[in-house]
Amino acid sequence: MTSDPPLSDAVESTAEDIASMEIRGAATIARAAADAIAGQARETADGTTTPDEFDRTMRRAGRRLYDTRPTAVSLPNALRYTLGRMEGDDVDTLRDSVLAAATAFTDRLDRAQNDLGRVGANRLRDGDTVMTHCHSTDALSCVEHAVDQGKDVSAIVKETRPRNQGHITATQLRELGVDVTLVVDSAARRYLDDADHVLVGADSIAADGGVVNKIGTSGLAVNARERGVPIMVAAQTIKLHPDTLTGHTVEIEMRDETEVIDEDDRADIGDITVENPAFDVTPPRYVDAIVTESGQFPPESIVTLMRELFGESADRPWEEPDATTADATGPTA
Numbered sequence: 001m002t003s004d005p006p007l008s009d010a011v012e013s014t015a016e017d018i019a020s021m022e023i024r025g026a027a028t029i030a031r032a033a034a035d036a037i038a039g040q041a042r043e044t045a046d047g048t049t050t051p052d053e054f055d056r057t058m059r060r061a062g063r064r065l066y067d068t069r070p071t072a073v074s075l076p077n078a079l080r081y082t083l084g085r086m087e088g089d090d091v092d093t094l095r096d097s098v099l100a101a102a103t104a105f106t107d108r109l110d111r112a113q114n115d116l117g118r119v120g121a122n123r124l125r126d127g128d129t130v131m132t133h134c135h136s137t138d139a140l141s142c143v144e145h146a147v148d149q150g151k152d153v154s155a156i157v158k159e160t161r162p163r164n165q166g167h168i169t170a171t172q173l174r175e176l177g178v179d180v181t182l183v184v185d186s187a188a189r190r191y192l193d194d195a196d197h198v199l200v201g202a203d204s205i206a207a208d209g210g211v212v213n214k215i216g217t218s219g220l221a222v223n224a225r226e227r228g229v230p231i232m233v234a235a236q237t238i239k240l241h242p243d244t245l246t247g248h249t250v251e252i253e254m255r256d257e258t259e260v261i262d263e264d265d266r267a268d269i270g271d272i273t274v275e276n277p278a279f280d281v282t283p284p285r286y287v288d289a290i291v292t293e294s295g296q297f298p299p300e301s302i303v304t305l306m307r308e309l310f311g312e313s314a315d316r317p318w319e320e321p322d323a324t325t326a327d328a329t330g331p332t333a
């Protein structure tokens, strides 16, 4: 039996960069995955490949990308869109169908983020202060549109340990001309009295309206509710997790402990356990609005939009055609 040929550099390097978080953020991961699938399609359609081999290689590329990070559903949704539209009886037609789907997908991403930003901006008033957590391009789009509308917006930016994505948020908000106050995560409750909104993104949204986002979001939301500060989640519809329609839960990624403490410090402390969950689940009752490119929704009604977009269940085109569909389950927070 011959072994499978290596996957393209586009897929291998994208998979490595997603796993190491060189490429990060749910929408950015989705775009990179679609581009990598297009790169694989171009490379595989080299004139010697059969249609069956093309199909098998593309699915293998999808699996390589799928296996990198488990929580952000934008990645499998990008694979659903691109591989799910692969069709044709010859390799050129198969390749062209994948390339067209990848281009359509990335165009939709741009439009969705822009449309969502306009909706989110309507919730922000002149003079408002938002508190942010992590770095979300969807959330920043809302601020950018508010600024474009001439509104003066300020931000309290949580650092977001362990990887400090708050620094990226602070940099990009400054580029928009927004006044930024950077705080450590544990100072959030103290500064909530100065905030008019909590504004966060999402990695996945479950059918019950639960929001899976960077670890610390749920605690922030509980504190914000106690202080009466509304919680707005900016999430284009590729963040909707169709497997949750059929009762599956969203797997929470556990990352390496060296992100939390370096090996020397750890050795000095002695025998301890270090846990590093990347995400948590904010129950729908703590979320005021989910802002998408299709308008804003109370979390309890997001399931309607999810059914419209995905039907009752979602395909897994990165799997072999005869593979069983079991396994989107995993530990949840």
Ligand SMILES: O=P(O)(O)OC[C@H]1O[C@H](OP(=O)(O)O)[C@H](O)[C@@H]1O
Pocket (backbone or CB within 6 Å): 024, 025, 026, 027, 028, 134, 135, 136, 137, 138, 139, 165, 200, 201, 202, 203, 213, 214, 278
């Ligand atoms: O798609 P956009 O809004 O850019 O990002 C969505 C989310 O992705 C990030 O995760 P990570 O930093 O990749 O672990 C954050 O949790 C952020 O809210």
